[in-house]
Amino acid sequence: MNLQKIILTLCTILLFGAMLNAQTGIIKGKVTDAINNEPIPFANVLVEGTEKGAITDIDGVYEVSGLQPGLYNVRVSYVGYNDQSAYEIQVTNAKPAEVNFKIEEVIKDLQEVVVKASPFRKTEESPVSLRTIGVAEIQRNPGGNRDISRVVQSLPGVTTTANFRNDLIIRGGAPNENRFFLDDVEVPNINHFATQGASGGPVGLINVNFIREVDFFSGAFPANRGNALSSVFNFRQRDGRDDRIGGNFMVSATDIGLTMEGPIGDKVTFLASARRSYLQFLFKALGLPFLPTYNDFQAKVKYKIDKKNELTFIGLGAVDQFTLNLDANETEEQQFLLNQLPVSPQWNYTNGLVYRHYAENGFWLFVLSRNMLNNEAEKYANNDESSEDNLLLRYRSQEIENKLRIEHTLKLGDYKLNYGAGYEYVKYNNRTFNRIFTSAGQQTINYSSAFNMNKYAVFGQLSRKLLGERLILSLGFRMDANDYSEETNNPLDQFSPRFSLAYALTDRLSFNFNTGIFYQLPPYTILGYQEDGRFVNRDNGIRFVRNQHIVAGLEFNTAANSKITIEGYYKYYNDYPFLLRDSLTLANLGGDFGVVGNEPAIPFADGRTYGMEVLLQQRLFKGFYGILAYTLGWSEFQDKNGDFIPSSWDARHILSLTAGKKFGKDWEAGINWRFQSGLPGTPFSDASSLVLNWDVNGRGIPNYNQLNTLRNDASNAIDIRIDKKWFFDKWSLNIFLDIENITGNAVGNRQLILDRELDADGNPVGGAVIVNPGAPINEQRYLLKSINDASGTPIPSIGLMIEL
DSSP: HHHHHHHHHHHHHHHHOOOOOOOOOOEEEEETTTTTTBOOOOOEEEEETTSSSOOOOOTTEEEEOOOOEEEEEEEEEEEEEEEEEEEEEESSSSSSEEEEEEEEEOOOOSSSOOOOSSSSSOSSSSSSSEEEHHHHHHHHHHTTTTHHHHHHGGGTEEESSSOOOOEEEEEOGGGGGGEEEEETEEEOOOOOSSOOSSSOSSSSSSSSGGEEEEESSSSEEEEEEEOOOOEEEEEOOOOOSSSSSSEEEEOOOSEEEEEEEEEEETTEEEEOOOOEEEEHHHHHHHHOOOOEEEEEEEEEEEEEEEEEEEEEEEEEEEEEEEEETTTOOOHHHHHHHEEEOOOOOEEEEEEEEEEEEEOOSSEEEEEEEHHHHHHHHEEEEOOOOTTTGGGGEEEEEEEEEEEEEEEEEEEEEEEEEEEEEEEEEEEEEEEEEEEEEEEEEEEEEEEEEEEEEEEEEEEEEEEETTTTTTEEEEEEEEEEESSSSSTOOGGGGGEEEEEEEESSSSEEEEEEEEEEEEOOOOOHHHOOOOEEEEEEEHHTTOOOEEEEEEEEEEEOSSSEEEEEEEEEEEEEEEEEEEEEETEEGGGGGOSSSSBBBOEEEEEEEEEEEEEEEEEEEOOOOEEEEEEEEEEEEEEEETTTSOOEOOOOOOEEEEEEEEEEEGGGGGGGEEEEEEOOOOOOEEEEEEGGBBBBHHHHHHOOOOOGGGGOOOOOOOEEEEEEEEEEEEEEESSSSEEEEEEEEEEEOOOOOOOEEEEOOOOOSSSSSSSSBBBTTTTGGOBBBBOEEEEEEOOOEEEEEEEEEEEE
C-alpha cells in the first residue's frame, strides 16, 4: 500500500509539472581542425530531421536553439574538409547539449567517385574490428544496467561466462588480454571486485554520465596502444558544462549516485561523481549467499589554457567490500557458495594528467599517470574463524604503476604520422598463505614477494589516403621491453609490426584488412610468484606472450544509418604461460572471482582462435534501432601433451539480437536476446570424494588430465528495459525498469556437493554419507552429487534519474 501511494504521488507531481513547463533545448559547440585545433569559421551545422541549423562564427562556435527535447543527429560540413556527424545527441531543457567537432582536411586530388561518409567510425590505423558505442546506446541497452562491459556483449566476437559477471572474452582470448584507456590514461580495470590477473568483475566502475563515446577495438590495434592481445577500449569523456553548475542524481535498485559539473572560472570546467551501492540489500532479499558493497569516485577537470594548449586531470577510484550472507544457507546451492567464496575487500585508483599542445601541422600529447590496486582475500574452513587452524587462504597484494607516455601526431601532406615513447615504473608485492588441493594431494603455499620493474616502449605509425580517399594504407610498429629478466629486456625481441588496408569498392561497399604481431606481458601475479625466496617463473624463462592477427572483411553502409559487416579472423599465440601445478595454460582461467596466475609457470603453450563474425547494426532511424550479431568461432590451446584442445572460452555459436523503439510522449522500450553454445568443462577427479580432501577443500578437484572434455548446456537469456522521460523547464526526469535474465536462465558450471537427505522443500537436512565407513581413514569417501552453481534468478532494476 505504501508503494502504491508513493507511485500515485510521483505520477501526480510529474503530470502537473508536465503541464506547466515548456520544452525547448539547445545544441552548441565548436568546430576545429583535428590536427592543429584552429577554429573553422563559416562551417555549416545541421540538425538532421529538422529545419534548424547554424553557421559557425569566426571562433568556430555555433549554437542551435528552439529544439524540442529528444535525440538528434548533428552533421557539420565545410569546403575542403570531410563531413562529420554526431549521432543520438540527447537534448533536454536542463542544460545545453555540447557537441564539439574535430574535422579532417580532405586531400585535394579527389577522383570522380566520391566515397560516402560512413555514419560509423573508421580510422586509418583500424579500418576493421572497430566499433564505436555512443552514450545513448549504453544507457538504453536492455540488461546492460548502464555498464559498458555488458553492452559490448551485444556485439560479435564477445563470449560471456556467468550471467552475473563482466568478463570480456573477445574472439576466444582470455579475460586478461584487454586494455582500457580513459581520455588517453590507461586504467588497468574497469570493474568492481576485479579479478587480479584478469580484467573481469561483476559490476562496472566507470560512470556513464561522463562518457561521450567508446571505441572498442577487437583487433587492428593502433601502435600507441600496447600490451593487448584481444581488445582495446578507448573511453572518450565529455567536458563539464561551462555555463553554470548542474548535476545528475540517480537512484536504482542497486545503487545511488550523484554527479556534479560546471565551470571554475572562465577556462576551467569540472565533472565529479560519487556512487554507493546497496546491492547487498537486493542480494539478501533474493537469498543470495554473498553481499557485495561497492563505492566509486570519478572526476575530470579540464583547463583550456588557450586555443593551442589544454591540461586535463582524470581521477577514478573504487572501494569494495565482499562479505558472506551466512543466513542464506538453506539450499544446496547456497551452502556450496558459502563454503567456496572468500571475504575479499579491495580498493583501487587511477589518477592522470593529460597535456595537449597543438602546433601548425600537428599536436603533442603528454600523459602522466599512477594507478594502484590493493587486493585481499581470506577464507576459513566452514567459515569458522574461531581458530587459525581453520585458515585456508590469506592473501594480500598490491600493484602500483607510474606511467609516462609522449606522442606526436603530424599531418604531412597526404600522410599522417604518429610516433612516441612510453616509460613505466612498477612496484608489486604479495603475501600468500593458501592450502590447496589437487588430484596429487594437499599442498600449502606460504610466501611473501616484492619486486620493482622498469618498462619502456617506442612506437610509430604512418598512414596515407590515396585515390581520392578510396584507398587507405597504414603501416606501424611497436617495441616493448623491461628489466624483469633477460627474456624481456631486449625490445627487438618484441618487435611488433602491423599493417592495415581499406579500399572502397563502391561508394558504400569497402574491403578492410589488417595483420600484425602483438605482445603482452604476463600478469604480475605470474612474474612475482616465489618459492624458497626465488622468483620461480623468472628462472623458468617467462616472457612476453606473442600473438599474430589476420583480419579481413567487407563493410556495406546503407542509406538509412545502418551497416552490414562480415569479418573473418585468425589469431595464433606463442609462449602462453603454462601453469605447472594444474598442468593447464593460463588462457583457460580468469572468468571467476579471486586471483589468476599466482603459481609456477613456464612459457610452453601455443594457442589459436579463428572464426567469422556477421553484424547488422541500425542506428536510431525513424524511432527504431537494433543490432543483430552472429559469431562462429573456435578457441584452442595446447594441453600438457602439446595437443590443441578447446579452451574454456570455446563458444562455437553466439547469436545476439538487441532492438528497441522510441514511442510518442518520450516512452522507449528495448529487448535483448542472446544465445550461446555451451562452454567446455572439465570433469572432477576421483580424489574429490576422499573424506580427508573434502573436509578441508569442500569442493570437487578438477581432473586436468581430461581438461575441457565436457560441454556445458547452451545459454539462452532475455533482458528487457522500459524508459519514460519527462522534460521540464530547468530539469528532466527519467524513470526506467530494467530486468536482466527475465527468463531465469542459469548460466553456470557443474559442481560437486555432498549427497545428503533432503526435506520436502528440497533443502538438505541430513549429514554427510560415507560410502565405505569400514575402510581406512585415508580411503574413506563421501557420497557426492553434482549441481549447477548458477542461481538463474532474474535481476530487476527500477531506477530514477534527475538531471538539473
